[in-house]
Amino acid sequence: xxxxxxxxxxxxxxxxxxxxxxxxxxxxxxxxxxxxxxxxxxxxxxxxxxxxxxxxxxxxxxxxxxxxxxxxxxxxxxxxxxxxxxxxxxxxxxxxxxxxxxxxxxxxxxxxxxxxxxxxxxxxxxxxxxxxxxxxxxxxxxxxxxxxxxxxxxxxxxxxxxxxxxxxxxxxxxxxxxxxxxxxxxxxxxxxxxxxxxxxxxxxxxxxxxxxxxxxxxxxxxxxxxxxxxxxxxxxxxxxxxxxxxxxxxxxxxxxxxxx
Amino acid sequence: xxxxxxxxxxxxxxxxxxxxxxxxxxxxxxxxxxxxxxxxxxxxxxxxxxxxxxxxxxxxxxxxxxxxxxxxxxxxxxxxxxxxxxxxxxxxxxxxxxxxxxxxxxxxxxxxxxxxxxxxxxxxxxxxxxxxxxxxxxxxxxxxxxxxxxxxxxxxxxxxxxxxxxxxxxxxxxxxxxxxxxxxxxxxxxxxxxxxxxxxxxxxxxxxxxxxxxxxxxxxxxxxxxxxxxxxxxxxxxxxxxxxxxxxxxxxxxxxxxxxxxxxxxxxxxxxxxxxxxxxxxxxxxxxxxxxxxxxxxxxxxxxxxxxxxxxxxxxxxxxxxxxxxxxxxxxxxxxxxxxxxxxxxxxxxxxxxxxxxxxxxxxxxxxxxxxxxxx
Numbered sequence: 001x002x003x004x005x006x007x008x009x010x011x012x013x014x015x016x017x018x019x020x021x022x023x024x025x026x027x028x029x030x031x032x033x034x035x036x037x038x039x040x041x042x043x044x045x046x047x048x049x050x051x052x053x054x055x056x057x058x059x060x061x062x063x064x065x066x067x068x069x070x071x072x073x074x075x076x077x078x079x080x081x082x083x084x085x086x087x088x089x090x091x092x093x094x095x096x097x098x099x100x101x102x103x104x105x106x107x108x109x110x111x112x113x114x115x116x117x118x119x120x121x122x123x124x125x126x127x128x129x130x131x132x133x134x135x136x137x138x139x140x141x142x143x144x145x146x147x148x149x150x151x152x153x154x155x156x157x158x159x160x161x162x163x164x165x166x167x168x169x170x171x172x173x174x175x176x177x178x179x180x181x182x183x184x185x186x187x188x189x190x191x192x193x194x195x196x197x198x199x200x201x202x203x204x205x206x207x208x209x210x211x212x213x214x215x216x217x218x219x220x221x222x223x224x225x226x227x228x229x230x231x232x233x234x235x236x237x238x239x240x241x242x243x244x245x246x247x248x249x250x251x252x253x254x255x256x257x258x259x260x
Numbered sequence: 261x262x263x264x265x266x267x268x269x270x271x272x273x274x275x276x277x278x279x280x281x282x283x284x285x286x287x288x289x290x291x292x293x294x295x296x297x298x299x300x301x302x303x304x305x306x307x308x309x310x311x312x313x314x315x316x317x318x319x320x321x322x323x324x325x326x327x328x329x330x331x332x333x334x335x336x337x338x339x340x341x342x343x344x345x346x347x348x349x350x351x352x353x354x355x356x357x358x359x360x361x362x363x364x365x366x367x368x369x370x371x372x373x374x375x376x377x378x379x380x381x382x383x384x385x386x387x388x389x390x391x392x393x394x395x396x397x398x399x400x401x402x403x404x405x406x407x408x409x410x411x412x413x414x415x416x417x418x419x420x421x422x423x424x425x426x427x428x429x430x431x432x433x434x435x436x437x438x439x440x441x442x443x444x445x446x447x448x449x450x451x452x453x454x455x456x457x458x459x460x461x462x463x464x465x466x467x468x469x470x471x472x473x474x475x476x477x478x479x480x481x482x483x484x485x486x487x488x489x490x491x492x493x494x495x496x497x498x499x500x501x502x503x504x505x506x507x508x509x510x511x512x513x514x515x516x517x518x519x520x521x522x523x524x525x526x527x528x529x530x531x532x533x534x535x536x537x538x539x540x541x542x543x544x545x546x547x548x549x550x551x552x553x554x555x556x557x558x559x560x561x562x563x564x565x566x567x568x569x570x571x572x573x574x575x576x577x578x579x580x581x582x583x584x585x586x587x588x589x590x591x592x593x594x595x596x597x598x599x600x601x602x603x604x605x606x607x608x609x610x611x612x613x614x615x616x617x618x619x620x621x622x623x624x625x626x627x628x629x630x631x632x633x634x635x636x
Contacts, residue, residue, distance in 0.1 A: 020589065027333050027588035034335045042340055 074143045075126045078119055079170060080162035081138040082107075086204040087115045088242035091130035091139050099123035100130060105159050112201065116159035121147055132177040135240035142170040183241055184256040186234045192253035195230035199245030199254060207238035208245060265394045266314075266568060270307035274299055277306075308389075315388040318572070319532045323350045325576060326532075326583050333587035354529075360521035368518065369426035376423025377519065377526040383415045384533040391540050392466050394550050394567035404464045409541065410454060413496065416534065417443040420505065424515035435514030438594065439505035442495055445601030446502075450492035452609035456485035456616035457545045470549030477548040481619055485612035486546045488605055490581070493538045495601070498531070499582060501589040502597060509591075539578040540571075547574050 014022075082105060092100040099120040108114025117130070117139060131140050142165060149155055157165075190213075200208040210230040232245070236259065246254045278299060282290040324339065324347055331338030339346025364373050390402075390409045402408060417439045424436025458464055460482060461472040479486050495502040506514025516527045543549060550567035552560070561570070592600070 023588040024584065027584060030335060031329075031333050031584070031587070034332045038332060038335050038337050040336045042337065 074145065075128045075141045076144040077121070077142055077147060077157070077165060078117075078131065078162055079140050079142050079166035079168075079172065080116060080159055081166050082116050082159050082163045084136050084138040085114075085116045085159075086136055086138075086240070088135060088204040088240055089115070089244060090133040090135060090240070090242050091117045093243075094129040094133035096127060096129060097123045097125050099125075103159065117162070118156060118158050119162065120156045122152060122155040135179075135242070137176070140166075140172045142172055144170050182258075185236050185259040186239060186241075186245060187255055187257040187259065188232060188234075189253040189255065190231060192251045193229075193231055194251055196250060197230070198248045198250060199232050202244050202248045204242060204244060205238050205240055207235040208232045209235070266310060266565070267303065267307055269565070270310055271299070271303045273306045273310075274302035277302060311388055312385070315385065315533070315536070316529075319529060319536055320350045320354065321347075322532050322536050322576075322579060323528075325579065326586075329580060329583045330587055333584070354525060357525040358522055362521040362523055365428055365518050367428040369428065372422050372426025373518075374523070376419050376426060377516075377523045377530075380416055380419040380423065381526045381530045381533075383412060383419060384530040384537065386412050387533070387537040387540075391537065391544065392470070392549070393540065393571045394565075402465070405466045406454065406458065406464045406469065406545075409466070410451065413534070413537065413541075414443065414447055414450075416530070420515050423519075427515070427518040429518050431511040431513070431517045432515050435505040435507075435511045435517070438507075439498065439515060441594070442498070442502065442504060442597065442601075445598050446492045446495035446605070449488050449601065449605035449609040450496060452606070452613055453485040453489040453492065454545065456482055456609070456612045459613065459616040459620055462620075466544055466549075470544060470551060473548040474551050477546065477553075479546040482546065482612060482616060484608060484615060486542075488609045488612060489545065490542060491600075492605060492609075493542065494582065494585060495597070497534050497538050497582075499535065500586040501592050503591060504594060504597060507591060535579065535582065536575065539575045539582070542578045543571060543574040547578070 087102065087108075089102055092102050099122075100117045101120070102115040103118040104113040105116045126141070128141055134140075139162075144165065147155070186208075195210065197210055200206075200210050209232070211233050212228050213231040232254070234245075243256075246256070278294065282294055285293070327349075328338040328345070339349035342349040342352050364370065387409060390405055390412060392405070420439045421436040424432040424439070427433070457469065457478055460478060461469040463469060463472070498505050503514075505511075506516065508514075511517065516524055519527060550571040552570055560566070563569075
């Protein structure tokens with residue numbers, strides 16, 4: 001033990017009257033302070049968004065920041081623009097809570113109905129992966145945080161309801177992931193392909209076209225074989241990498257890979 | 261007829277009832293019934309009903325008052341949602357408790373389990389009949405009303421113990437035993453502090469004690485007795501810092517652990533009835549009851565029911581003191597409680613008795629002038 005570790009002299013115990021008097025005075029001081037206005041805000045009637053409670057002021061304009069909203073990167077309820085949704089299923093695929101179902105919405109082709117996300121907020125953890133994954137930017141997260149309902153079934157938000165939230169032009173969460181530069185592409189194993197057209201039919205972006213392979217790729221003057229078949233050709237710049245084509249391919253001849 | 265007391269209100273109501281009812285009766289019967297005795301009898305009944313209703317409503321308002329005050333002491337707001345500023349919250353809570361099922365543990369003693377809360381409630385409500393809260397209070401003119409009040413007030417721990425023991429729960433039993441131990445420790449200084457007041461006033465009659473305070477209130481000359489009385493009263497009411505019988509951190513809910521529904525509501529309500537009555541006692545014994553100092557302008561003291569109004573104002577201020585103590589102080593340990601009770605409070609209360617005797621002998625109070633003739 002070093003000399004510095006010596007115990008400090010014990011403070012002189014205060015008079016027992018102070019044991020009562022000191023907290024009484026403290027409580028009275030607190031009472032006087034909160035008599036005018038306690039620290040708590042009366043939530044349903046007052047909100048933190050109120051500039052009185054934000055306390056943040058934009059230096060340039062002198063106005064309070066974000067009146068009527070919470071912090072900009074707050075992840076609240078989703079907003080879905082149904083008209084730009086391409087039914088790529090990426091939101092449902094990326095959801096870690098499996099709270100997104102793709103449900104049919106009216107207005108699609110009767111053979112290939114348009115499917116948009118329906119979100120169950122009873123399961124949602126507000127991680128924001130779905131809006132990060134959305135290639136078209138039609139599924140975003142707003143800063144709306146009041147979601148209390150009286151029935152559990154009311155927690156499931158249909159695409160139409162999400163579109164109403166979108167139509168209200170609530171402030172959106174501006175933070176978005178950027179797509180990586182060198183994404184894998186859809187590659188084809190030509191000998192297996194039977195040219196069934198399923199991938200091109202189901203591609204949400206229409207970036208797959210079926211080409212008559214010998215004709216399309218033949219050099220001028222080359223002799224064409226007798227048999228002509230079709231093969232999918234993927235336009236990488238339009239592809240959103242949703243993988244729908246891979247999952248619908250009956251022969252499993254599409255796969256992820258780096259295009260040379 | 262000037263309406264000065266609650267009994268005048270009851271008298272007016274009974275006259276109105278009789279006039280309405282007798283108007284529909286045939287002539288010989290109505291003239292035979294229209295007697296002052298019948299008016300008085302109905303007035304007494306109406307008065308009792310008014311008193312009970314006013315006492316219960318005040319008790320529930322007292323809970324609201326405490327919740328709001330405690331909220332402010334803790335930098336928050338308390339109940340806000342039901343009614344104006346949460347005024348109806350406790351009525352809603354009471355309704356909820358009223359609707360709940362009343363059950364008893366399998367091994368509990370049925371008679372004690374159900375009669376304990378009821379008797380506790382009754383013993384607390386009876387206090388309203390004993391304490392005068394305005395001039396012209398006929399019930400308060402018993403010659404020994406103060407003694408009766410204190411006897412009834414210290415009756416309640418018995419029923420706490422009965423209900424705790426018959427709950428057949430170790431936490432309940434420990435709470436009940438602590439309650440009994442606490443009563444033994446604090447009954448003596450409480451009574452000795454009252455003895456100081458009785459010596460100064462020269463009477464056990466609460467009306468007389470109040471009228472003796474018309475020139476000066478006893479809190480000044482008998483400050484020591486007031487402090488002892490308030491501290492002992494806190495222990496009697498089992499409020500923080502002396503709420504050992506229902507120490508939530510140690511015993512689950514103390515002696516009412518096994519109670520739910522309306523029986524729990526009985527305990528809760530009776531606790532606050534006791535708090536209200538304790539505040540009444542402090543006001544009666546030390547703060548001049550319903551009287552006001554002479555320098556207060558007379559329009560403030562002569563309006564209808566002014567006595568009750570000022571009495572209630574004082575009562576709520578005393579209760580504010582109790583809430584302040586509750587907000588500031590932590591719960592004491594059992595040994596601390598008993599040590600303070602036996603080794604500090606009893607000498608202090610004896611000292612206050614000696615002080616009161618000295619003041620009466622000298623016939624001159626240092627703060628408020630001369631004491632009126634005592635005992636004559």
